[in-house]
Amino acid sequence: SGATLPEDDEIQTGRDYVERFLEPLARSERLRGAVREHTEVLAIGRDRLLKTDLIGGERHTHPFRLLLRANGVESTEHADVVLDCSGTWRHANALGNGGIPAPGETEAAGAIRYRLDDILGADRARYEGKRVLLVGAGHSAATALDQLRQLEGATTIWVRRSDGGEPYVLQEHDPLPERDRLNRLGNRIAGGTEPGFEVRAATLVERLTKTPSGAVRVTLAGARGEETVEVDAILALVGYRPDREIYRELQVHECWATMGPMKLAASLMASDAADCLAQSSAGAETLTSPEPGFFILGAKSYGKNVNFLIRLGLEQIRDAFTLIDGDPTLDLYEENAVV
Template identity: 30%
Template sequence: MTLLDLTARVAEADTLPALPVAIIGAGPIGLAAAANLAERGMDFIVYEAGDEVAASVRSWGHTRLFSPWKHLVDPASRRLLEKRGWELPDPERAPTGTELVESYIAPLAEVPEIASRVRTGVEVVGVTREGMDRTRTARRAATPFAVRVRTVDGAVEDVAARAVIDASGTYLSPNSLSSSGLELLGMTDIADRVTPALPDVTGRDRGEFAGRRVTVVGAGHSAANTLLALVRLAREEPGTEVTWLIRNAKAVRVSSSPDDELVDRANLGSRVDRAVERGEIALVDGFETIRARRVGDTVELVGHRRGEVVTHETDVVVNATGFRPNLDMLREIRLELDDIVEAPKRLAPLIDPNVHSCGTVEPHGFRELAHPEKGFFIVGMKSYGRAPTFLLATGYEQVRSVTAWLAGDTASASNVELVLPATGVCSTGAVSGGGCCS
C-alpha cells in the first residue's frame, strides 16, 4: 500500500464518525431512534416527508390504539421528556392516535436535543454510498452514505451520513385491492371512489360515506374498526349500506381470543360478528378481486368466488388490505430480504404471521435487522415487511439495540430484552411504525 493509499484510508476512517446518522421518518419509532442517539451524544438528522412529525399517525388520529400507554412510550424518550416535567398519561388507558401525538410524539419532537435536528417537509427519495452504486465493493463500508432528499419546493440534494435508519413505515404503501398483489385492473377508473385504510367515517370524511353503499375490503383490524364506524354512521344516516368483502372464508385476524391481554382488540372481532348477525354488515367471503370498472356512477368489482366469476356493485371502496414496504428508494443499497414477507432475512422467521402473533415475536435487535450494507437498518413497521404482527414496543427495542451498536456498545446492543402483552392473532396496524394494532 502506498503512502497516498494509506492517507486516503485514514481520511475515510476519520470522516464517518464526524457525520450524522440519517433517520428516515419522524413517527414514534424514528423519534425513539433520535432519543436513543441523543442520550449517547451522537449527531443525527431526522427527515420527515410530512409537514408535521407523525404525519401518518395524524391521518388516522381518530382511531383508538389497542395497547395502553404503558406499552406505547419508548424508555429513552420518556427519560428525555421527564427531565422537562412530562408525565406519563394513565398507564392502563389506550389512547387514540391524536392523543398519542399530542401527549407524547409532538412533545418529544420539541425536546431541544431533538427539535433542532428534525426536518419536516423533506422526503428521502434515495439512499446510496457516495459515488457508488450497489455494484461497487472496494472501500464500500468506509464510504459515507449519500441520502438524497427533496423539499416541498422541489429542490433536491445529497446529504452525507455515517449510517441510515429507515423508520419510514408502511402506511403510505397499501397492498393492492387485487388478490394477485398487482395493481388492480381498472384502478385508474375508480381511483376517486377508493379511500385508504382507517378513514374518519363519522368525522372528517363523513360526507364521503353518508347515504352511500360502502364496501370495506380486508380481513384485519383496520377493516374491523372501519366497519364498526360505518355501522354507527348507518344508524344516523339513512341509505348508508355496509358490505365487508374478504378473500378467505373467515376473517381469522379479527377473531376474538381469550388469551389476548389487549382487551379492546380481543373484543373487536366479537363486535363485528354481532353486527354481521344483526344484518348491519353484509359479509361477502371468498371474494378474490381481479378487476374493477366504472358503470355510470357505480363501482363494479369483478372477482372469483367459489369457482365462479361474480360482480359486486358499490359506491365507495375502503382499501383495508394491509400494507407493504416501499423499497424504491433503496435500489442502490445492498439488502438481504426474505423472499416471502420482505423483512430482513434473519428477522423473517421470528415474525412469520403463520406462526407468530404480536405477543409471541421473540426480542430482536441489530443482528436480526442487519443487511449486507454495513450501517444501514430498516426498523419499525417497515422492518416487518408484509407481516402484520408489529407492536410499537418491539420497534423501541429495535432502535435501542441498533443505536447502541452504532455507538460501539456491542454488549448493550446484544442484550435484547422485551416483555409484550400476551396476544391473539394480530392484524396489520396503520401507522409509520405502529398502528391500531399497537
C-alpha cells in the same frame, strides 16, 4: 421533552400518540436543529460506489449519500449511519386478485380509500346512507365494521379472501379489551346475520368500472362464480408494503415473502408466538444486513408482516445503537446514556 405518557389502561389513538408524544419529542431541546420537517428522502447510495462495487464490510469506508427534496429543491447529504424508519403506511397494497391492481382500479381511485377513514367524524358524509364495499379482514377492517354499523342507512358489502369460518382469532383472557371486542364483533358480522351487512367470504375483486353517476361497478369472484355489485365508496383495507426504491443501490438482503430484512424476517417466521403481544426483540444482529451501517427499523422492518408493535420499534432502536456504538451494554433509554 414535554411529552405525557398515557395511563396503563388508556386507549390511545394515533392522533393522541402524535400530539402528546411525537410532536413534543421532535421539538425538545435535545433534538433542536436535528429534525428537518417537510423533507423527503428520495434515494440512498454510497459515495463513489454502485450497488455492485465491493462486498459487505469494505463499503463502510465510503459514506452514505442521500438525495433529499425540501420545498421542491433537491440536495444531497452524507451520513456514516442510516436508520430507515420510514414505515409502510404510505404504500398500500393493491385491491385486486393476486395482490396486483384490478382492471379499472387506477381509474376508480377517487372512490377508494386504502386507509381507515374517520368514518364517524370528518368523513361521515362519504359513508352515511351509502352502499360501501369493504375489503379486508384485519383489525382495520374490524374497526371499519364497528363504525359503519353506527351510521344511518349505510349498507356494507364485506369482502375477504378467507373462507366462511370466523376470521378473527380470540385470545383467552385478552389483555386488550378493545381488541377482544372488535374480534368478537367481526366474527359475529362474518356470520352473515347482522343487519346492514352482506358478507362475501372466499371472494376476490376482479374488476372495477366507474359509472356515469360516479358510483363504481365491482366484479367479484367467489365460490358462487362472478357477481357484480354497484357501490358508492370502497374501503380497501388490504395492508401495506415497504418502499424499497429508496435503498435500491444498497446491498440489502430481503425476504422474498415479507419484503422485510432477511435476518429479522427469518426470526419472525420461526417464532411460534400466536399473539403479537408475546413478541420481544429478536436481538441486535437480526437488524443487520450486508450493507454496513444501514438499518431498517420500525414497521418497515416487518415488511408485509402485520404483527409490528411500536414497543418493538423502540426496542429495535436500543438494539441498533448497541451496534452503532460498539457497546453491547448500552441502553439508549437510560437517562445518562452517552453515545
